[in-house]
Amino acid sequence: MVAAQEAPAKLVGQPLKRREDPRLITGAGNFLDDVKLTGLCHAAVVRSPYAHARIVGIDAEAARRMPGVVAVFTGEDLAEVNPLPCAWQAGNVQNNVNTPRLLALGEVHQVGDPVAVVVAESAYLATDAAAAVEVSYEELPVVVDARKATEPGAPQLHDNAPNNVVMNWTCGKEAAEVDAALAAAPVRVNQRVVNQRLIPTAMEPRGSIGRYDEGTGEYTLWATSQAPHVHRLLTAAFVLGVPEQKIRVIAPNVGGGFGSKIFLYFDMPLVLWLSKQTGRPVKFFEDRSENYLHTTHGRDHITDIEVGAEPDGRITALKVKTWANLGAYLSTIAPGIPTTLYGRMVAGCYKIPNIHVDVTGVYTNTAMVDAYRGAGRPEAAFVIERVCDLVAAETGLDPAEVRRRNFIQPEDFPYDSGIGMLPYDSGNYELALDRAMENVGYAALRQEQAARRANGSRKLLGVGLSSYVEVCGVAPSKWIGLAGEGWGAGLWESANVRVHLTGKTVVTTGSLPHGQGHETTFAQLVADELGVPYDDIQIEHSDTQGTPFGFGSYGSRSLTVGGTAIYKSVAKVREKAKELAAHLLEAAPEDIVFENGKAFVRGTPDASKTIQDLALAAHVAYDLPPGMEPTLEATTFYDPPNCTFPFGTHVCVVEVDRDTGEIDLLRYVAVDDVGNVINPLIVDGQVHGGIAQGLAQALYEGAVYDDSGELITGTMNDYAIPRARMVPTYELDRTVTPSPVNPMGAKGAGEAGTIASTPAVANAVIDALAHLGVRHLDMPLTPEKLWRAMAPKTG
């Protein structure tokens, strides 16, 4: 046998095809609605047609008598069950908390509020019976706009929240100090910007299945979940009051989340309660209309910006006042989004000496708003990237030059932006800008634009830049758990790495995928670090049974936090393997080298013990060094010392038809720096999808309520999810600035595209109209809106 002397090819950095895909391309993916259980019943929810009303009476008798109906329950039946918890209570929110009950009791506060539930033998029969439940309401006045909701005389949603205010929150310098800096600034711009409400629209709607085992008193919850351990904790300890170990939560294949599946929803504890009541497993799976009405939405800010700058483009003062619409109740982490993740990021990648941010969180008669892909950072990036272009327009400088003159420099890291964010870890913002400008041919585009403007072309050219930085890898517990930030819990992550007797290796992680390819990426990492063949490594996740507690996947944390926990567990396994090898090779541990899955005495690689040899020896365990425990495994609970800060510059080039307002997306160039990359195929895919979602906010999407609180965009027929013909080809590139925060040097890639693209596209469209005097337009930038903006000029 010829020993393989050359090192095996490293997998980290390779664009491996995903090992998840075979099941998904053959129809064998096991999503929530695919779970088959004996005796399964189906729940249908009776929902309020009114945005604000008092429930006068519910008559469920006819429904109870209908064929196939197992049971009908109303809010009265659940009066003893706690409402859902709000886990992230940002400053001053504590006195104003209102969270949803599993079924409404007394009043409803949004269209779609659940008021009764029918359990029946089939989904069809449950839906039939739900339609037969008679609910009478007394309508109450409605408010859907966050700013109007805080005005005197506005309809009031909750007794404990005067003027519908959830919280008032500030960061940065005192308002007066920033006012003085504004007053002293030679260049001043004021602008109101609206970051419109979006509907996350994971392709798989949400749902849950509950099964109560009378024999053991144990509950099993299958849920479309980005955080099964958290859902178990909150369901057990805060809602149902059952011991945590009596609930097992399983997330089957999750069909996209984008944040919307982080949160605890009414149906999760409800199906468990229903299962106990009926003695049957019970499934609730929302249809798309229910998803749009009642699963969380994102964004929805109204923001007044005041900016002061020098004539050379340097921004000297920024004052931001935001009304954040949080909907009818507080969702699980809602108050943290417009505060910690938005307010503390408004500086973007710029050195701005004077910043004051003031956020008012507001209740309205609308769906709850919580984290949606980017969660606060897209809103922050939109503010600061509009600011750059507004300053450029006011000073006559090129937008690229304004950014360049304000950039934080490479030598400034770690950089404290002065508004309560953790120090930015590393970056080279100008490099990414330069690369993006080069890739798109920026100078030539500006010449072309000038030429078209000079000759009165009806095809207006617009170029939009967005230089972004975001905070990922949430989060150090000592920061996020502080009372001032309000989470009150850590955000560490867990991993167990176990080399079985046979050498097969199983990794469990508290993070979990809903499309991101964890099973592939993590296996690449472990294969390289442990020297076990890739195909021998299995990544287990998404089940609270058999995995240590973990906080789940969101905030681009899976690799940077969860992956680091895996990395550290592998290192511990390697150390134990070395110690065992030293014993077996009769050498001192410090003389053992571990390379590519083999341990040997330095200088004599031929006499080696493979990791498989060592796993066998560790399990049969009759010849271990003194004091060593059997088996070869390690667990790590990793709490990151800092967050990570991906960055980059995106450039969008558009053509606007002067006569119709139609927009053509000519080019989309992205340069992202997500640190070191483990699987570039997956990272590029994340960026593609992120760009599509972000540009859709700029051009197409917007959740609209009428004054009565009816969601006008309540179906996919009305809410403009982009189709294949509505998005451009993405031209991607990367710079690589490793993060010093974790050993892989990774920064996170899940949200960057979304954060960068909205301002890039909006800036491009507005730039196309700049010579007509247009400085700002609110999104979505529809042809009609552009046509109206241009119309007065045509006389």
Added chain:
Amino acid sequence: MATAVPMATRIPVRISVNGTEYAAEVEPRLLLVHFLRDNLGLTGTHVGCDTSQCGACVVYLDGKSVKSCTVLTVQADGGEVQTIEGLAKDGVYDPVQQGFWEMHGLQCGYCTPGMIMSAHSLLQRTPNPSEEEIRHALEGNLCRCTGYQNIVKAIQYAANQMSGAGVSGNGSGAGTHNPQDVGDWKGELAGEST
């Protein structure tokens, strides 16, 4: 756990799915997608909306791609259905499936079965589509993860494979199969292969 659900009016249907003929009695309102998923257990066909926008439920019915959320089971009576489960042949992926894998044309995978079926249908009609034709053909299929670029590449990959290898076929199931019982839907063994 046996339950006595009063029978609504039921209509007998015989439908071939992936080459196997099934007989059942179904409510007239039963959607084809629910027949496939709930009665036959073929859960690869997904439901992503309630307004026929998303395309997660696309299957072949008599050789044409249809949204099975918009077809009543009784309309498929006597028809031949092919679902994502029937696309691979003898353990070999269809070139469209292979393309989605090779080109990272999926992330969460929820839209993927319908996306693959629509793409397959496109390539039956137009073996070498332009990018514009591909994007046009996907009008009825929504994906929220990929931004579509790699889906386009996946279909281009499949088109190249199919033209290079001369692979053809109408995508509808054929061959000899054993008839199967449909469980508690009083399915009678059809006893006939298509």
